[in-house]
Amino acid sequence: MTPEATSALALSLRVACLATALNAILGIPLAYLLARRRFRGKTLVDLLVTLPLVLPPTVTGYYLIVLLGRRGWLGAPLYAATGWTVAFTWYAAVIAATVMALPLLVRTARAAIESVDRDLERAAHTLGRPEWRTALEVTLPLARNGILAGLVLAFARALGEFGATLMLAGNIPGRTTTVPLAIYTAVQIGETGSALALVGLLTLLSCVVLIVAGRLGARAA
Amino acid sequence: MPLEVTLLKRLPGFTLDVAWTSGVGVAALFGPSGAGKTLTLQCLAGLLRPDAGRIVVDGRVFFDAAAGIELTPQQRRVGYVFQGYALFPHLTVADNIGFGLRDQPRATRRERTRSVMARLGLENLATRYPRELSGGQQQRVALARALAIDPALVLLDEPLSALDQPLRRALRDELRTILGDWRTAAVVVTHDFAEAYRLGDRIVVYEAGRVIQSAPRSELLWQPASEAVARIMGIRNVLRGTVIKATPDRIQLRWRGLTLEAVNSPSRAYLPPPESPIAFFIRPEYVRMIRKDRGAPDPGHHMNLMSGRVVAEADFGTTVTLMIRLDEPGPPAQGDYDLELEVPRLVYEILEIERDRHWQLSIHRGSIQVLPA
Numbered sequence: 001m002t003p004e005a006t007s008a009l010a011l012s013l014r015v016a017c018l019a020t021a022l023n024a025i026l027g028i029p030l031a032y033l034l035a036r037r038r039f040r041g042k043t044l045v046d047l048l049v050t051l052p053l054v055l056p057p058t059v060t061g062y063y064l065i066v067l068l069g070r071r072g073w074l075g076a077p078l079y080a081a082t083g084w085t086v087a088f089t090w091y092a093a094v095i096a097a098t099v100m101a102l103p104l105l106v107r108t109a110r111a112a113i114e115s116v117d118r119d120l121e122r123a124a125h126t127l128g129r130p131e132w133r134t135a136l137e138v139t140l141p142l143a144r145n146g147i148l149a150g151l152v153l154a155f156a157r158a159l160g161e162f163g164a165t166l167m168l169a170g171n172i173p174g175r176t177t178t179v180p181l182a183i184y185t186a187v188q189i190g191e192t193g194s195a196l197a198l199v200g201l202l203t204l205l206s207c208v209v210l211i212v213a214g215r216l217g218a219r220a221a
Numbered sequence: 222m223p224l225e226v227t228l229l230k231r232l233p234g235f236t237l238d239v240a241w242t243s244g245v246g247v248a249a250l251f252g253p254s255g256a257g258k259t260l261t262l263q264c265l266a267g268l269l270r271p272d273a274g275r276i277v278v279d280g281r282v283f284f285d286a287a288a289g290i291e292l293t294p295q296q297r298r299v300g301y302v303f304q305g306y307a308l309f310p311h312l313t314v315a316d317n318i319g320f321g322l323r324d325q326p327r328a329t330r331r332e333r334t335r336s337v338m339a340r341l342g343l344e345n346l347a348t349r350y351p352r353e354l355s356g357g358q359q360q361r362v363a364l365a366r367a368l369a370i371d372p373a374l375v376l377l378d379e380p381l382s383a384l385d386q387p388l389r390r391a392l393r394d395e396l397r398t399i400l401g402d403w404r405t406a407a408v409v410v411t412h413d414f415a416e417a418y419r420l421g422d423r424i425v426v427y428e429a430g431r432v433i434q435s436a437p438r439s440e441l442l443w444q445p446a447s448e449a450v451a452r453i454m455g456i457r458n459v460l461r462g463t464v465i466k467a468t469p470d471r472i473q474l475r476w477r478g479l480t481l482e483a484v485n486s487p488s489r490a491y492l493p494p495p496e497s498p499i500a501f502f503i504r505p506e507y508v509r510m511i512r513k514d515r516g517a518p519d520p521g522h523h524m525n526l527m528s529g530r531v532v533a534e535a536d537f538g539t540t541v542t543l544m545i546r547l548d549e550p551g552p553p554a555q556g557d558y559d560l561e562l563e564v565p566r567l568v569y570e571i572l573e574i575e576r577d578r579h580w581q582l583s584i585h586r587g588s589i590q591v592l593p594a
Contacts, residue, residue: 119307122268125294126301127321127370141311 002194007174008182009201011090012159015178019097019158020151023105026098027154028147031109032135036121052164053103061167064096068168090176092169097158104157105150112146113139149216156209160202223406224248224374228264228274237261237271241425241435247400247407249421249438251414252453256427258410259304262376265408266301267294278374278406297374300367300405304378306359308351314338314362315347321370337369341399356384357392364396368403375400375407381416393419414454418442426450444486448500448592457561458503459592460554467492472591474499477559478549481525483589491593500592505542505563507588510572511581523583531578532558541569545582 033039034046052060068075070085079085086092116139124134140147162180169176171185179198186195224243230236237257241248250258263269265276267283270291276283278299283292308317319334338344341361351359360380367375380396381389397420400407409420417424418438425435433453434446445451451459462476469492472485483501485491493499511518518526529547544558553559560582564574574580 117305117307119303119305120309122263122266122294123301123303123307123309123366124320125268126266126297126299127366128295128298128324129320130295138309142309 004173004177005182005194005198008177008179008198011093011177012179015090015093015097015161016155016158018094019101019161020155022094022098023101023154023158024151027102027105027150028109028140030102031106031147031150032113032139034106035110035113036135036139049106050103052100053107057100057161057163058167060099061096061164064092064099064164064168068092068095087168088170088172088176090169093161093165093176093178096164096168097161100161100164101154101157105147105154108150108153109143109147112143112150115146116142145216149213152209152213152216156206156213159205159209223279224408225275225277226261226265228261228271228276230260230264230269230271230274232260235430237264237430239427239430239432240274241432243406243408243423243425245404245406246422247397247409247420248423248425249417250408250410250425250427251417251421252412252427254412255429257430258412258427259378261427262301262378262408262410265374265376266299267292267297281373298370298372300370300372300375302360302363302367302375302377302380304380304410305383306351306363308359308362308366310351312350313347314343314349314351314354317351317362318343318365318369320366333369337365340402341365341368357388360384360392364399368399368405372405375403375405377407377409379410379412381411382413396420426453428453443590445502445590445592451500451502451592456502457505458555459500460502461498461500464493464495464497464499466495471586472499474501474591476501477547477551477554479525479527479547481584481589482586483591484587485591491591502590502592503560503584504588504590505561506540507584508560508562509583509585510562510564510568510574511583512572513577518581518583524586525584525589526581527583528579528581529559531574531580534574538566540565541574543574545580 030049034042065072065087067073069087070076070079075085075087086095120138120142121134124138129137160180161178162184165178166181171177171181177185179202183195183198186198223245226242227240229238235257237260239257239261250261252258260269264271265283271284271286273286275285275287282290283297284290309320312320315334315338318337319330322330322333338347341364343361343365346354346358346362351362354362381393384392393416411417411420421438423435424438424441426433426441428449434441434450445454445456448459460476462474462481465473465475465480467485470485472483474481474483511523527547529545531543532546533544535542540563543562543564545560545562546553546557547559569575
């Protein structure tokens with residue numbers, strides 16, 4: 001493999017792993033809240049989380065620029081305060097991948113949590129367990145396979161993210177060029193061999209991910 | 222009273238509005254599905270907040286809407302045996318039973334778990350998972366888990382409904398013994414009257430979100446408060462007649478052209494005016510068939526005489542149920558027949574009922590129970 005391809009692969013794996021970790025931290029509590037709690041603005045939260053699933057990734061990417069770009073709602077104050085912006089750094093690739101993967105995790109995990117018999121939680125409550133401990137000791141362990149399946153899907157999505165990443169992080173070789181972007185570049189400049197190698201690799205990884213997710217899903221059911 | 226319950230809970234399309242009390246022992250909430258029995262348990266456990274009411278268990282106020290008191294489920298220390306048991310599938314039997322003791326020192330917890338398992342005969346199952354247990358074993362584990370926390374109150378929601386019939390009977394008696402042993406106040410929900418009767422010291426009859434009678438079980442069996450209670454209890458021969466005359470200890474009534482005499486309950490002193498409609502029931506096992514080889518019936522001895530023909534029968538093995546159509550003109554009271562009788566098989570054979578279909582019947586006035594409207 002060329003040094004470009006190797007660096008793209010390393011970056012993609014790093015981005016996908018971090019995005020999956022962020023998904024776990026944000027997505028599992030979110031899935032729990034959506035599955036088990038009623039709160040003000042629940043429909044809105046649900047909508048915002050799910051939207052990247054149906055929007056074209058470039059649109060999601062555009063919103064991310066509006067939010068985080070140098071002149072963005074959050075990005076401008078940050079730039080003013082520190083002189084630094086997240087746009088066109090590899091962190092931006094992590095953020096884009098996280099946002100794009102989140103609906104997959106949240107939806108899968110939420111369904112798994114909702115399928116846990118509520119009487120089990122009620123039983124834990126009568127046995128003296130407060131809600132957060134019930135969630136940790138009963139609900140989440142029982143929804144484990146569904147949650148893991150969701151994380152695997154999120155990882156796959158993060159690994160393959162293209163559009164939103166391109167918008168927010170750009171395509172800077174060695175810095176923000178992930179595997180999908182490297183494939184795009186290689187095809188553009190006619191390096192078909194390099195493209196084919198990366199395409200094969202990504203296909204293989206996705207197959208593994210689907211098989212693992214399928215197994216976990218079957219055990220969860 | 223160890224248990225005082227007053228609840229009002231409005232849900233879409235259903236209102237629970239009940240009040241009852243119970244002494245030491247087991248209260249059985251009995252009634253058809255959807256009558257609000259499980260909702261009551263959830264309110265008692267603190268899993269559902271009533272709109273109004275008050276719940277007091279052994280002097281501890283669990284809930285008092287007026288005073289703004291509401292204990293959380295965690296604070297109530299209520300042992301809840303869920304319908305379907307709700308055992309934690311990812312934990313062993315021992316961990317399920319010890320679940321409510323996790324905040325106690327390890328040694329205490331292990332000792333308590335061991336002793337509860339020993340008392341319920343579960344020692345050999347300690348390392349098994351719920352899915353590896355039979356229905357009866359699961360039920361016992363759920364009960365052990367509820368009892369392990371030394372509950373102030375035990376709630377059991379249809380504890381036997383998941384079991385097969387023969388096992389159900391055996392476990393019903395076992396459950397009665399265990400609850401008696403443990404001497405804790407308990408509330409059992411069931412839609413099966415035999416179960417309510419066997420398990421409950423007091424029976425609270427639910428219908429459509431209301432309590433239609435709450436009484437010690439013996440009283441309920443002999444004095445259902447109304448026709449509705451009698452029908453829910455599955456009492457047979459619930460009939461309707463017309464009052465001729467009512468006194469504090471007797472009620473004369475007309476039914477199917479006959480004059481019947483029933484005992485009034487002095488404690489209730491039900492005095493309906495003449496010509497008012499009245500519901501009553503006759504227990505099928507208390508109707509006497511008069512033997513033809515013993516001379517003519519004596520009206521002084523044989524009360525409420527009538528005669529009729531066996532028009533259908535059903536063989537239940539140890540007893541035979543006979544459907545009798547009276548000789549009186551007019552449509553029969555219960556479809557094709559007027560009265561249902563239950564006779565032991567031996568009587569059926571000795572009297573040769575299979576061959577001889579026409580009989581004179583007599584019913585002691587004490588066996589005709591009047592149901593206040």
